[in-house]
Amino acid sequence: MALSEGRRRDADPACAEAPADGPDLSAYLTPTPSGEARLDLLVSGAHCAACIARIEGELADTPGVASARLNLSTGRLAVGLRPGGDPRRILGVLERIGYPAAPYDPDSAREAQDREGRELAMALAVAGFGAGNAMIFSVPVWAGLFGQELGPATRTFMQWASAGVGAPCAVFAGMVFFRSAWTSLRGGRANMDVPISIGVLLTLAVSFQETLLRGRDTYFDAAVTLLFLLLIGRWLDHALRRRARSAAADLLALQAPSAAILAEDGTERRAPLRLVRPGHRLRVRPGERIPVDGVVETGESELDNAILTGETAPEPVAPGAACRAGALNLTGLLTLRAEAAPEDSTLARIARLVESGAQSRSTYVQLADRAAAIYVPVVHTAAALTFIVAWMLGLPVREAVLRAATVLIVTCPCALGLAVPAVQVAAASRLFRRGVLVKSGAGLERLAEADHVAFDKTGVLTEGRPRLLNADPVDLARAAPLARASSHPLARALAEAAGEGPTAAEAVEVAGQGVEAWTATGVMRLGRAAFVGAPLSGDQTELWFRDDRGALFRFAFADALRPAAAGIVEAMDRRGLSVSILSGDVEGPTRRAAERLGATDWRSGLTPQGKVEALDALKASGRRVLMVGDGLNDVAALSHAHAAMAPGTALDASQSAADLVYPADRPDRIAEAIDVARAARRRAMENFAFAALYNLVAGPAAMLGLVNPFVAALAMSGSSLVVTLNALRLLNGGGK
Amino acid sequence: MNIVVILAPLSLALALIGLAAFWWTLRSGQYEDPQGDASRILVEDPDDRPL
Numbered sequence: 001m002a003l004s005e006g007r008r009r010d011a012d013p014a015c016a017e018a019p020a021d022g023p024d025l026s027a028y029l030t031p032t033p034s035g036e037a038r039l040d041l042l043v044s045g046a047h048c049a050a051c052i053a054r055i056e057g058e059l060a061d062t063p064g065v066a067s068a069r070l071n072l073s074t075g076r077l078a079v080g081l082r083p084g085g086d087p088r089r090i091l092g093v094l095e096r097i098g099y100p101a102a103p104y105d106p107d108s109a110r111e112a113q114d115r116e117g118r119e120l121a122m123a124l125a126v127a128g129f130g131a132g133n134a135m136i137f138s139v140p141v142w143a144g145l146f147g148q149e150l151g152p153a154t155r156t157f158m159q160w161a162s163a164g165v166g167a168p169c170a171v172f173a174g175m176v177f178f179r180s181a182w183t184s185l186r187g188g189r190a191n192m193d194v195p196i197s198i199g200v201l202l203t204l205a206v207s208f209q210e211t212l213l214r215g216r217d218t219y220f221d222a223a224v225t226l227l228f229l230l231l232i233g234r235w236l237d238h239a240l241r242r243r244a245r246s247a248a249a250d251l252l253a254l255q256a257p258s259a260a261i262l263a264e265d266g267t268e269r270r271a272p273l274r275l276v277r278p279g280h281r282l283r284v285r286p287g288e289r290i291p292v293d294g295v296v297e298t299g300e301s302e303l304d305n306a307i308l309t310g311e312t313a314p315e316p317v318a319p320g321a322a323c324r325a326g327a328l329n330l331t332g333l334l335t336l337r338a339e340a341a342p343e344d345s346t347l348a349r350i351a352r353l354v355e356s357g358a359q360s361r362s363t364y365v366q367l368a369d370r371a372a373a374i375y376v377p378v379v380h381t382a383a384a385l386t387f388i389v390a391w392m393l394g395l396p397v398r399e400a401v402l403r404a405a406t407v408l409i410v411t412c413p414c415a416l417g418l419a420v421p422a423v424q425v426a427a428a429s430r431l432f433r434r435g436v437l438v439k440s441g442a443g444l445e446r447l448a449e450a451d452h453v454a455f456d457k458t459g460v461l462t463e464g465r466p467r468l469l470n471a472d473p474v475d476l477a478r479a480a481p482l483a484r485a486s487s488h489p490l491a492r493a494l495a496e497a498a499g500e501g502p503t504a505a506e507a508v509e510v511a512g513q514g515v516e517a518w519t520a521t522g523v524m525r526l527g528r529a530a531f532v533g534a535p536l537s538g539d540q541t542e543l544w545f546r547d548d549r550g551a552l553f554r555f556a557f558a559d560a561l562r563p564a565a566a567g568i569v570e571a572m573d574r575r576g577l578s579v580s581i582l583s584g585d586v587e588g589p590t591r592r593a594a595e596r597l598g599a600t601d602w603r604s605g606l607t608p609q610g611k612v613e614a615l616d617a618l619k620a621s622g623r624r625v626l627m628v629g630d631g632l633n634d635v636a637a638l639s640h641a642h643a644a645m646a647p648g649t650a651l652d653a654s655q656s657a658a659d660l661v662y663p664a665d666r667p668d669r670i671a672e673a674i675d676v677a678r679a680a681r682r683r684a685m686e687n688f689a690f691a692a693l694y695n696l697v698a699g700p701a702a703m704l705g706l707v708n709p710f711v712a713a714l715a716m717s718g719s720s721l722v723v724t725l726n727a728l729r730l731l732n733g734g735g736k
Numbered sequence: 737m738n739i740v741v742i743l744a745p746l747s748l749a750l751a752l753i754g755l756a757a758f759w760w761t762l763r764s765g766q767y768e769d770p771q772g773d774a775s776r777i778l779v780e781d782p783d784d785r786p787l
Binding site (some may be wrong): 048049053055070071072073074096117118121122125126133136137161165 | 744747748751752754755757759760762767768769770771772776777778779
């Protein structure tokens with residue numbers, strides 16, 4: 001284990017990280033009462049115990065740091081700074097040990113503390129406590145209902161004890177529902193919490209009255225049990241949603257990359273991206289992304305546009321060439337002149353498209369809310385009618401109110417409240433075992449409704465990196481030593497195909513051209529056609545090799561299809577989903593991929609905006625589209641689609657725009673996820689049907705006064721149990 | 737029946753202890769970082785203070 005490495009020290013940290021450059025971070029500091037300042041950071045790449053030891057150990061040795069604590073579950077690092085401690089130094093330390101970090105906005109940090117989850121957990125615990133203990137006192141009363149010996153004095157004692165435990169717990173645990181019901185009523189609507197709140201409060205009031213008047217029927221335990229069961233559903237739902245929200249918040253927090261700005265005198269300084277203005281000269285090293293749209297001033301290199309457009313072939317650039325924000329600089333050092341401010345650059349335009357997509361999707365109404373819209377008026381009318389009819393038939397007001405309250409509590413949506421969350425959690429955990437992460441329950445519902453799939457090509461159907469096509473082993477072995485000396489993706493693919501072997505020690509990389517090596521017998525070159533002196537040919541991605549005797553060899557590359565993608569079109573077809581491929585890549589590779597997969601509907605050369613338009617056209621023709629994509633060029637389309645999935649290798653931005661994330665090498669899991677989502681929908685529908693049936697029996701029984709507290713408790717927990725068990729069938733593959 | 741007067745408060749008291757314990761675990765942030773807590777046991781110099 002590499003735990004001891006956590007204490008490794010390259011140099012005296014005080015000298016290594018002079019707080020030279022970097023943005024001013026004082027806005028991110030939160031003062032604490034003890035005179036220190038707290039800095040919240042989002043750290044990427046920390047996954048294990050060794051990471052904790054390394055990060056916390058290094059920071060503890062950094063001057064000015066009072067404390068450092070990493071939360072591995074959320075990736076957030078809380079650093080306590082002594083007065084005068086420099087936050088920039090902390091970022092420097094983290095950068096050096098390989099965990100790039102970004103400051104977290106103090107406001108969103110407070111939000112991420114999950115107050116709501118804590119409140120729900122506490123309410124759940126109190127309701128559980130109340131339900132169990134109120135029932136201890138209710139059981140003797142129930143026994144008295146069935147002719148067991150129970151004097152009126154003992155019964156009243158038991159009822160008071162039940163009230164003493166049940167009522168405070170019900171009020172505490174019910175606050176969640178009361179608040180939500182109040183907000184919705186003030187907004188002029190009635191959500192599911194309105195009948196719950198009215199039911200619970202009315203039940204408590206009636207039960208107190210019955211106890212005072214030495215009546216027989218009290219429902220303290222039923223009120224708390226009802227809240228307990230509902231809170232389980234609420235908590236499950238919250239747990240699912242929290243995961244999705246934290247992913248989105250992380251993305252926002254991380255949108256603060258920096259750029260290296262060159263001053264007139266040639267000195268370089270790092271500045272936050274938002275300070276970059278058109279006309280600034282920027283330096284971009286190999287391996288870095290282009291910060292803003294610009295034109296190359298000096299230097300030659302090749303750019304990887306894959307995440308921006310889906311094109312797999314690297315694009316050579318020379319002085320005068322335009323390059324777009326987000327492209328990855330592969331080989332040479334470039335100096336750019338910024339053409340656009342960051343907020344006008346390609347990346348920002350994509351971010352705006354994402355925003356509009358998120359808005360359009362927020363109008364989706366979830367199953368449970370649709371059920372509530374039908375349920376609420378029906379139940380309230382029934383309860384009101386019960387009161388009016390019972391009163392008109394000559395029953396005392398006290399009896400009529402008791403019956404109306406019984407109707408409310410018996411028909412109270414325990415089963416409805418659990419019907420959907422239990423199913424969604426069961427479905428999510430089944431998919432989780434198959435490597436598919438469900439980010440929101442609503443996403444699962446939308447996935448079940450999809451009737452068309454739009455695939456991105458690069459990285460989804462294909463591996464997203466070049467593979468050698470033609471390979472004569474002898475030629476390959478001759479070119480391989482040069483290829484191993486280069487970090488270019490094509491050369492790496494060639495080296496990978498050749499396997500282990502020697503590296504040309506004297507090889508020199510010529511930026512944007514290729515690699516060359518001088519040997520005793522002549523020069524060997526591996527690179528672009530012009531560099532090697534070969535004729536340009538075809539539409540394929542290629543690499544040329546000239547050996548020391550001047551003989552030329554051509555190596556062609558293509559982005560290989562993922563093996564698991566082979567039957568995907570057929571699999572979708574069987575499930576009644578039509579397929580189209582929307583690619584940003586050029587025509588040739590897209591056509592070849594579509595032909596091999598058997599997809600007839602494909603489009604190539606699409607911009608991010610083009611993908612959104614293609615989806616909108618499908619939407620206009622009444623289709624509900626599932627979009628599967630991984631690149632930055634897909635993010636907008638992902639957020640505009642009815643449902644969205646992204647592979648695990650996708651960018652954070654794509655993953656946070658998607659509803660589900662699946663293992664990248666198993667596109668066939670998409671079909672499985674659709675199956676589970678559809679099974680979940682069926683289970684939820686069955687649960688609704690059961691809840692409706694139950695209410696059809698229990699409701700009239702309560703209206704006629706046939707329900708006593710024991711029957712109510714039994715019916716309520718029984719229906720919740722049935723609904724939950726039905727949901728659990730999903731876990732073991734039931735529902736195929 | 738008099739035994740109820742003793743047993744009922746006793747059972748309540750026991751349950752309240754459980755509730756208080758849960759409240760304490762919640763307030764001291766023991767559910768904030770389940771992954772981290774599981775990993776920290778492997779760290780040589782464990783800092784196992786709750787947050």
